[in-house]
Amino acid sequence: MRVLVPVNRLPHGWEEARGLDAEEVLARRARHGLNDVRGPSLHPTGQSLRDASRDPMLWFLVGTSVLYFALGERVEGAVMLLALVPLLGMDVFLHHRTRASTEGLRGRLAEHATVLRDGREVEVPARDVVPGDLMRVEAGGQFPADGLVVRGQGLQAEESPLTGESLPVRKRPLERLPPGAEPAVDGMHWGLAGTRLLTGTAWVRVVYTGAETLYGSIIHSAGQEVRARTPLQHAVAHLVAVLVGVAGALCAVLALVRWRQGFGWLDALLSAATLGVAALPEEFPVALTFFLGAGVYRLARRQALVRQAVSVENIGRVSCVCSDKTGTLTEGLLRVTRLLPSPGTSRQALLRTAVLASREEGRDPLDVALLEAGARELPELPGPAREATFPFTEERRRETAVVRQGPGTLLAAVKGAPERVLELCELTPDARREWALRLDALAHEGLKVIACASRTLDAAHWHGGEPERGFDFLGLVACEDPVRAGVEAAVRECRDAGLRTVMVTGDHPRTALAVARRLGLGGANPQVLTGADLEARLADTGTVPPVDVVARALPAQKYALVKALRRQGEVVAATGDGVNDVPALQAADVGIAMGERGTRSAREASSIVLLNDDFGTLVRAIAEGRQLFSNLQRCFLYLLLVHIPLVSTAALLPLWGQPLLYLPIHIVWLELIIHPTAMLAFQAAARPGRLAPVRARPAARFFSWREWALLTGVGGLLACGLVWAYARCLSEGQDVERARAVAMASLILASAAFAAVLTRLRTRTARWVCALSLGLSAPLIQVPALAALVGLHPLHARDGARVLVAVAAALVPLLLAWPWAQGGLSRGRRWRTGQPTMTLGHP
Template identity: 75%
Template sequence: MRIPVPVHRLPCPPAETRGLAASEVLERRARYGRNDVLARPRRSAWETLRDSATDPMLWFLVGTSALYLVLGELSEGMVLLAAIVPLLGMDAFLHHRTQASTEGLQSRLAARATVLRDGCELEVPAEDVVVGDLVRVEAGGHFPADGLVVRAEDAQAEESSLTGESLPVRKRPLEHLPPGAEPTVEGLHWGMAGTRLLTGKAWVRIVFTGKDTLYGSIVRSAEQGGHARTPLQEAVAHLVAVLVVVAAVLCAVLAFVRWRQGFGWMDALLSAATLGVAALPEEFPLALTFFLGAGVYRLARRQALVRRAVSVENIGRITCICSDKTGTLTEGRLRVARLVPAPEVEEEALLRTAVLASREEGRDPLDVALDAAARLPRHGSSVATFPFTEERQRETAVVDDGQGGLLAAVKGAPERVLSLCELSRDARAEWARQVSALAGEGRKVIACASQLLSSESWRGGEPQHGFQFMGLVACEDPVRPGVTEAVRECRDAGLRTVMVTGDHPETALAVARQLGLGGASPAVLTGDDLEVRLREDGAVPPVDVVARALPAQKYDLVRALRRQGEVVAATGDGVNDVPALQAADVGIAMGERGTRGAREASSIVLLDDDFGTLVRAIAEGRQLFRNLQRGFQYLLLIHIPLVVTAALLPLAGYPLLYLPIHIVWLELIIHPTAMLAFQEAARPGRLGPARKQGPARFFSAGEWATVALVGGLVTVGLVWSYDRSLGAGRDVEHGRAVALASLTLASAGYATVLTALRTRMARWVCILSLGISVALIQVRPLAALMGLHPLHVDDWARVVVGVAVALVPLVFSRWRGFSRLRGGPLGPKPGRSRPHRRMHQLRHGA
C-alpha cells in the first residue's frame, strides 16, 4: 500500500528527529484540528435508553398497564410493567449490534501518547496529538495517528484491522522523501492509527490526525452508513406511512364495533390498542437501517470503504463493471522485460534516452521501472519539458548534453514516436510489426527517440520531426493474484466486465486472455473506434476491452451502458476519471494510488486497489439484499396472521384473542428474529445473481403470491383452531394458548425455511424462541401469569400439522429458487449464462 504525503504538513525533513515547540502545537491544532479519530464519543447507557424510549411498544405498555392499575387489575398491570425490562434490554442489545463496528474500532485506539515537545518527552492524551508531532511508540502500544516512521528499533506492527494481513509487518525508517509536493510512500514506512506495535520501538512523525486517518474514515463510514436515507429507505418509509394510516382506521372501526357489540369501553380500548401495536410496522424501517449498517461494516472489513450509504444498495444491483487495468486487474508495478534497440544503438543508450525523457518529479510506475532498469545517474540538466498528455501520448525533454549542445529525448506510444522519426516505409512497417508482437505477449510497449539540437537555432518549442529512432522498451505488469478467479466468478454469475485501458490493443488483448475476459476470443476496440460506434449507433457494441481509451471515451462508455439498462460500476484513480466515476451508478476509487479528487467523486473506495476486492464487495451487496428480502418476507409472513386475527376475530364477536402481554411476547420474538437470524455473510466464490428490480419491486409476483398464500393458510389455521379450542365451554385461555403456539411455531418455521439455519445466530434464535414459548405455555405458573391454559398432546399435534401444511408453499418456493441458482431441473441448463449467450450471438452474427 502506498500513501501520499502532503509535504507541507511536515515541520522538518524525515531524517531530523526534533519535536514541536509549544507555539507550533497551538498553531497546528488550530489549522488541522484535534486528533478525534472517532466521529463522536461513545454513547452512554442513558443515551441508549433515551433512544429506546421512542419505541411505540414501550408507550403502549405504559398506557395499558396504567389502565389496568386504575381499574384495580394489579397483577395484569404489574406484568405489563415488568415486560418493559426485557423489551428495553432487547432494544439496547440491537442498538449495540448496530453500533458494533464503531465500538469495536474504538477499542483499538491509543488512549495516551508520548510526544517530544520543546526538547522534552511528555505523555499526553491521544486526542492532543497534532500534525507534525514526533511520537514514540513502545511494544504493545497503539499508534495514535497516521505518521511516517523516522526511527525504528526491531519494530514490527500488527495491521490486520486495516489491511487484513495476519502476519506482523516490519517497519523501516524513512530516510528521505521522494521528490514532489505529495509523493507516495510505501506502507512499511507508516505507523497507522488503530494498529499496534508488537515488538521494538518506533518514532513516528504524525502526518494525518482524526478524521483524516485511514482508521477515522472507516469509523465514519460505519457510523454514517446506517443513517443516510437511501431510495429503499424512502420506499419503506412510504409503505410504513400508508400502513400506519390503515392501522389507525382499523383500530377506530374495531373500537366502535366492540363497543356497539356490548363488550364495554375497556374491551373496546384494549382491542384497538392491541390491534394498533400488532399492525404497527415499526420493524421494517428498523430492520432496513440495521441491515444497511451491517452492510457498511462488512464492506469495510472487505477493504471496501463506503462513502455513501446508497452504494450498499446499488453495489448488489451491478450488472456491468468498467475496470481499469493497471493496478486493479494487474499489480500496477511495471518492470522492464525486454529491450529492442535500433540498429547500431546500444541498449544502454536506449535506456538512457528513456530515462532522460522521464519526469524528475511526480513519477509514474513506468518512470520508476525505467530508472530501476537503467541504474544510471541522470546526466544533464533539464532545459525544457513537454509532459505526457492523453492527446499527445508522448513525453519530451530537452536537456543540456554537457558539451555545449542540447539533446531532445522523447518516449511514448510507438505510433506517435515513429511519426516523429526519419524512417523508410519498410522500416516503419517492420517496427510496427515488432510492436504488435511484443504487445501480443501482454507487454506495455513504448518507443524512444532522440535528436541533437543547436542551442543557437532552437527556439524553445517541442521538436516535431527529425528524430533518430532509438528502439523499443517492453515492460510487463503481472496480473494480480486471484483476479483470474474473480473474473471467472463474474462471468459465471452473468456480470459483464469491460477492461478500459490506455495500453496498446495487442497488450490489452493479451492481458484479457490471461484473465479469461470475454472467453477465448475477447472483443477489443480502441477508444476512437468505440467513439465512432457510439456516435453512429448510439448503443454499446459487444466489447470486452477498450484500448487506447481517453477519459472522455470512458465517460461516454459508462453513460451509454446506463442508457441500455445496465447498472454500472466504474473504477478510477485520477482526476481525469472523475466524470466517469460520477456518471456511474457506483463510482469506485482506488485507495492506494487514487487522487483525492477521485476519492471524493466516488461512492466506494477500495483500500487495496484489487479487482478481487471489488467482486467480493459486490457479493456482499448481493447477499445484503438477499438478507433484506428474507427478513422482510419473514416480517410479512408473521404479521399477516397476527394482524388479520387481531382484527377479524373481535369484529366477528369472539373474545379478544390477544391481550397486551401476548403482543409483547410476540414482539420479543419477532424483533430479534428479523434483526439477527438473517445476518448471513457472502460465501467465497458465490457471487449470486444480480438484482435488477428497484425498490418498487422488492419481491417478484411469485414471491408476493407465496407470502399471501402462506400467510393466508396460517390465518385460516389460527381462526379454525381458536374456534375449535373454545369449545362449548368457551375456554378462552385454551384457545389463546393454541393460537400463540401456532404463531411462535410458525415464526420458527419461517426462519428455518428462509435461512436454512446456515448461521449460528439463526439456529440460536429459533431454539430460544421455541424453548421460551413452550415454557410459557406448558409451565402452569407461567401460563397462569400469561392468561393461558397448558396444551395437551393432541393440541400440539394439531398445531404442528397445521403449521407444517402452511409451510409447504414456502418450502417449495425456496427449493425452486435454490434449484434455479444451482442450475437444477427447474433452473437454467449449465453452460453460458443468458448475457453471455447474447454476447456470443452478437459476435457471430446470430
C-alpha cells in the same frame, strides 16, 4: 502538495527543542478545542439507547403498563415493564452491529502522543494534543495531528490512507519558514494525522488538530454526503404505508365494534391498542436499516469500506462495471518476464546492463522491476561508481549510465525504446529485421519491451558527453504487469452471471487486448475500441457499441461512457484512483475508489473504497449486495407470513364477539421472538464463486403475484388453523387462558417453522434462533407458575395435537408452493430498469 501555515499558531522559537508549559496548553485548548479527529459524537451506548427510544413498541409497553397499574393489575403492569429490558437490550445489540464497519477508522488514528510539556516528555491522550505542541513520533507510530517536522533523519512515512501514494514518502525537517503570515510549506515537511512513520524518529511541531487536519476534513466531507433514497427504500416505504393504512382502519373498526358490543371503552381501547401493535409494520424499515448495516460490516471484512450504507443496495443492483486495468485487474507493478539476449551475449550480461542503466532513486516502476530481477538472478548486483547519468526524457526515450569498469576504462550502458536503442547500434539489415519481428511478437503479447546496448570507452578520451553511436546491441528485455491472482475467476464469474465488464485503460490497444485475452474478458474475441473511436460512436449514434476494452481512454471519455451506459438502463459501477476520475465516479451509480493508491479527491467522490484495489473484492462486494436482496426478501416474507395470521385473528375474533385472543403481554412476547428472528436468522453471506444474476420486475410491485399468492394463502391457512383450535378449546368448555395458550404455541411453532423453511437453516445463527425461540417459550407455556404470569394455562396432550394440526395446515402448502414461487422468478429478464429486485432462490 503545499499546506498553509498560520504563523500565529506556532510558539516563539518553534524550531527549537522547547515544548509548551501547562498555562499555554490550557489557553490553546480553549482556543482550538480538543484534537478529536472523528468529531463530536455520543457515547455508543447512549446513541444506541436514543435510537432504541424511537421504537413504538417501547412506548406501547410503557403505556399499557401504566394502564394496568391504574386498573390495579400490578402483576401484569410489572411484567410489561420487565419486557422493556430484553427489547432495549436487543435494540442496543443490533445498533452496535450496524456500527461495526466504522470501527476500521479507529485503527488509522493514534490513541496516545508523546509531547514535550514543562521541559519533560510526557505521554498524553491524542485528543489532548494542541497546536504548538512539540511531539515525538517513533518508527511504526502514527501521527496524532498535522504538524511540521522540525527534527529527524532518514524519515519515511506511509501516506496511502490520505493521498493514495502507495510508496513511502520521504520527510525532511523544515529549517525556516518562508516569509508571510500564512506561508505555504511543501508536503515533504509535514507529518499528517492518520499516516504512519516508517523509519527514523520525528519531532513534529503541531499546527492543526481535530477537524482542521487533513484526515478530519475528509471525515467531515464524507459526513456531508447527500443520501438519496434508493429504489428499495422507496419500495419499503410504499409497503409500510399500505400496511399502516390497513392497520389503522382495522383498529378503528375494532374499537367501534367492541364498544357497540357492550364491552366498555376500556376493552375497546385495549383491543384497538393490542391490534395496532400487532399490525404495526415497524419491523420493515428497521430490517432494511439493519440489513444495510450488516452489509456494510460484511463488505468491511472483505476490504471494501462503505461510506454510505445505501451503497450496499446500489452495488447489488450493478449490471455493468467500468474497471481500470492497472492496479485493479493487474498488480500495478512491472515484472521482468523475458530476456532475449543477442547471439554471443548471456542472459546475465543483458540483465546486468539493464541494471547498470537503472536508478534506485525515484523508484521508477521499470527501474524497480529491473533491480528486483537483478537481485534474483545475478550473483551480485553491479556496484561500480557512476561517472555520469543521462536520464530518460520523452525526446530521447532512453537512459544512459557511464560507469567505471577498470583502470582507464569506462562502460556506457543504455536502455530504452527499442527503436531508439537500435539506432545507436551497428547491425546488419537482416539482423534489424529479425529483431523487429521479435519486438512485434512481444508487443502483441501486451509486454513492455526495452532494448539494451553497451559500449566501452577510453577514460582518457571521454569528455563527459553521452555517446551517440558505436554501441553493441545486447538484446531485449520484456516486462509485464501481471494479472492479479483470482481476477480471471472473478471475470468469469461476472460473465456467467450476465454482468457486463468493460476495461478502461490508457494503455496501447495491443497491450489492453493482450490483458483482456488473459482475463477472458469478452470471451475469445474481445472487442477493443480506442477512446477516440468510442467518442465518435457516441456522437454518431448516442449508444454504446459492443465493447469490452476502451484503450487510450481519456478521463472525459470515461465519463461519457458511464453516462451513456446509464442512459441505456445499465446500473453502472466505476472504479478510479485519481483526480481525473472524479467526474466518472460521481456520474456512476456506484463510484469505487482505490484505497491503496487512490487520491483524496477520488475517495471523496466515491461511495465505496476498496482497501486492497482488487477487482475480486469488487465482485465479492457485488455478490454481497445481491445476497442482501435475497436475505431481505426472505426476512419480509417471514414477517408477513407471521403477521397475517396474527393480525387477522387479533381482529376477527373480537369482531366475532369472542374474548380477546391476545393480551398486550402476548404481543410483546411474540415481538421478542419475531424481531430477533427476522434480524438475525436471515443473515446468510454470499457464497464464494456464485454471483447471482439480478432479475427485473415492474417498478410498482415489491412482490410478484406468485409471492403474494404464497403469502396470503399460507397466512390465511394458519389464521384458519388458529381460529379452529381456539374455537375447539372454547367449545369443549376449556377456559380462555388455555385457548390462548394453544394460539400462542401455534404461532411460536409456526414462526420457527417458517424461518427454518425460508433459511433452510443454512447458518448457525438461524439454527440457534429457531431453537431458542422454541426452547425459551415452552417453559412459559407449560410451567404453571410462569404461565400464570403471562395469562396462560399449560397445554394437555389434546391441545398439543391441535397445535400441530394448525401449523401443519400452513406448513405443508408452504413446502409444496416454494418451488412454484421460485420458478416464477427464474424466467425473469435481466434487470435494466434500476428498480429493486428480489430473488427467492439461492444466489
